[in-house]
Amino acid sequence: MTEFFQELYPGIEDSVLDQLDEWVAVYQGQEAIRHLFEVAASIDSMVIGERQILGQLRDAYDQCKDWGITGDNLRLAVDLAVQAAKAVYTHTRIGEKPISIASLAVQKLERLHTPKDARILLVGAGQTNALVAKFLIKHRFHNVRVFNRTLARAEDLSALFEHGSASPLSALASYREGFDVLIACTSAHEPVIRHGLYHDLLQGDQREKVVIDLSIPRNVEAAVPRDFPIQYVEIEGLRSLAKENLAFREKEVEHARTLLDEYTALFPAQYRQRRLERALQVIPDSVRAVKEKAVREVFKKELDSLDPSALALVERILGYMEKKCIGIPMKAAREAIL
Ligand SMILES: NC(=O)c1ccc[n+]([C@@H]2O[C@H](COP(=O)([O-])OP(=O)(O)OC[C@H]3O[C@@H](n4cnc5c(N)ncnc54)[C@H](OP(=O)(O)O)[C@@H]3O)[C@@H](O)[C@H]2O)c1
Numbered sequence: 001m002t003e004f005f006q007e008l009y010p011g012i013e014d015s016v017l018d019q020l021d022e023w024v025a026v027y028q029g030q031e032a033i034r035h036l037f038e039v040a041a042s043i044d045s046m047v048i049g050e051r052q053i054l055g056q057l058r059d060a061y062d063q064c065k066d067w068g069i070t071g072d073n074l075r076l077a078v079d080l081a082v083q084a085a086k087a088v089y090t091h092t093r094i095g096e097k098p099i100s101i102a103s104l105a106v107q108k109l110e111r112l113h114t115p116k117d118a119r120i121l122l123v124g125a126g127q128t129n130a131l132v133a134k135f136l137i138k139h140r141f142h143n144v145r146v147f148n149r150t151l152a153r154a155e156d157l158s159a160l161f162e163h164g165s166a167s168p169l170s171a172l173a174s175y176r177e178g179f180d181v182l183i184a185c186t187s188a189h190e191p192v193i194r195h196g197l198y199h200d201l202l203q204g205d206q207r208e209k210v211v212i213d214l215s216i217p218r219n220v221e222a223a224v225p226r227d228f229p230i231q232y233v234e235i236e237g238l239r240s241l242a243k244e245n246l247a248f249r250e251k252e253v254e255h256a257r258t259l260l261d262e263y264t265a266l267f268p269a270q271y272r273q274r275r276l277e278r279a280l281q282v283i284p285d286s287v288r289a290v291k292e293k294a295v296r297e298v299f300k301k302e303l304d305s306l307d308p309s310a311l312a313l314v315e316r317i318l319g320y321m322e323k324k325c326i327g328i329p330m331k332a333a334r335e336a337i338l
Contacts, residue, residue, distance in 0.1 A: 040085035049094035049249040054085045084263035094252040097245035102131035104238045119179045122146045124186035125153040147172045181210045184219035191221040198224045
C-alpha cells in the first residue's frame with residue numbers, strides 16, 4: 001500500500017504514510033467491486049441515500065481519467081457502479097425523505113404554503129445557510145435578503161438569487177422593508193434576533209410570520225415566539241425529523257443490498273467479455289496483414305500476370321475472405337463465454 005501511494009504522490013509526507021492504515025481500506029477482486037457499488041449507491045456513507053455521492057464518485061473518476069491513471073478495467077467497473085446506483089435510487093426508497101436540516105427547513109416552508117415571492121431574510125451566510133440557499137433556489141424562492149457579519153459573504157450568497165440583496169448584520173436593527181420569513185443561522189453565542197429588534201423589524205405588521213432558527217445555541221430570543229404571531233421552527237424539531245427519516249432510509253438498505261448483489265454478480269462476465277474483446281482487437285489487423293502479404297509478396301508474380309477483370313475478381317474474393325475470417329473467431333469467442 002505504501003508503494004502504491006508513493007508511486008501516485010512522489011512527494012507524499014512520511015507523517016501521512018504513517019497513518020495510511022487508519023484512513024485506507026484495501027479490497028481485492030469481487031470485494032473491491034462490491035465496495036465500489038456500495039459507495040456509489042451511498043449505502044456505505046455516513047449519510048445514507050445521498051444522491052450527490054454518485055456525482056462525487058463520477059467527478060473523482062473523471063479527474064483520475066484526465067490524469068491518465070485509470071484504464072479500461074476501472075472504466076468498466078465505474079460504468080456498472082453507476083448503473084447499480086441508479087437502480088438502487090429507482091427501485092428503493094433510499095433517497096426519499098430529506099435528512100439535512102437545511103432541506104427540511106425549506107420543506108417546512110413548502111408545507112406552510114409559503115408563496116414563492118415571500119420576502120425572506122436570511123441571517124448568517126455560513127455553510128448551513130449556504131445549503132439553505134441552495135434548497136430555496138431549488139424550490140424557486142427568489143426574494144431573499146442576506147444579512148451577515150461579514151458583508152462579502154452575504155453578497156456572495158445573495159448573488160445566487162434572482163432578487164437577492166445583501167446587508168451587514170449591523171443593518172438588521174434598522175431594516176424597515178418588512179418580511180414574511182426569517183431564517184437565522186449563525187454561530188453567535190448570544191441571540192441575534194432579540195425581542196426589541198424583532199418588534200422593530202415588524203413595523204407594526206400583525207400578520208403571522210415564519211421564523212426558522214437553525215442555530216445552536218438559538219439565535220432567536222425565547223420571548224420572540226412567545227409574544228408575536230409566529231410559525232416557529234426550531235432545530236430540535238428538524239433534527240428529530242431528520243433522525244426519523246434516516247431510520248426510514250436505513251430500512252431500505254437491505255433492499256438496496258439485494259439489488260447490488262445482482263449487479264456485483266454481473267461484473268465477472270462483463271470483465272471476461274471485455275478482456276476477450278481487447279484480445280480479439282488484434283484479429284482484423286492481423287488478417288489484413290496476411291492478405292496484404294499474399295498480394296504484395298507471396299503471389300505478386302502470379303497476380304501481375306492476370307488480366308484486369310481476373311485481378312478484380314481475386315481482389316473481391318480476398319476482401320470477402322478477409323471479412324469472414326475476422327468474424328469467425330469473434331463469434332466463436334463470444335459464444336464460448338456466454
Ligand atoms: N453544519 C451543520 O451541519 C449544522 C446543522 C444545523 C445547524 N448548525 C448550526 O448552524 C450555526 C451555523 O453553522 P455553520 O455550519 O453555518 O457555521 P459557519 O459556516 O462557521 O458560519 C458561521 C456563520 O455565523 C456567523 N457568525 C459567527 N459568529 C457570529 C457572531 N458572534 N455574531 C454574528 N454572526 C456570527 C458567521 O459570520 P461571518 O461570515 O462574518 O464569519 C457565519 O455567517 C451553528 O449554530 C451550528 O451549530 C449547523
